[in-house]
Amino acid sequence: KKIIQTRPTFVPAHFALAHAYSNLKQYDQAESELKRVLELQPQYPWASYELGMTLISERRIPEAKQLFNNRIAKNPNDADAHYGMGMVLAEELNYAAAIQEYSTTVRLEPDFEGIYYEIGNLYNKQRNYDEAITAFEKERQQNGDDQYVETGLADAYKGKGMMAQSQEAQSKAEQLRKTEDSN
Secondary structure (H helix, E strand, C coil): CHHHHHCCCCHHHHHHHHHHHHHCCCHHHHHHHHHHHHHHCCCCCCHHHHHHHHHHHCCCHHHHHHHHHHHHHHCCCCHHHHHHHHHHHHHCCCHHHHHHHHHHHHHHCCCCCCHHHHHHHHHHHCCCHHHHHHHHHHHHHHHCCCHHHHHHHHHHHHHCCCHHHHHHHHHHHHHHHHHHHHC
16 A cells, blocks of 8 residues: 555556455455556456456456456457356356356366366266366366365265265365365
8 A cells, every 4th residue: 555655556556455455355445456457557467357356256247247258359368258257157057158168268278277176166066977077187187186176076976976985085175174274
């Protein structure tokens, strides 16, 4: 805030402040700072993406959808915009369309962190457990061990009636959670 007081048009300070507000779940302030960033520098990296995610956090889904649609219209190869649209569609419970957006994200940016986790969750919600398992295993392979991936995998195995594998994945998730908590 002090930097902004002395340099009110310094975009990185507004963006950092927006990010801090978002982490504190003060979404109104985050939104205000992100809009200021876009006003000062419309093409500032990540600003419109962060604004869209803030709108989703505020449950303002139609506005987020419009923002991501506009980004995709301007640049159909914007992986972040497709990911954001996937988040919007998942919030609207349109899982098939969300998976399509996430698949586009993968096509555009194969190493997009967390994308297979999101896909796996949506397949679990659709009770398509084989695809969920495949997605969670890809996420694990791409990004290493993660308690949330293991929990999703446990749910998928349980959905298929594979109780031994489910218990193994759930135990691994608990172990990862304890390790993370101790750090």
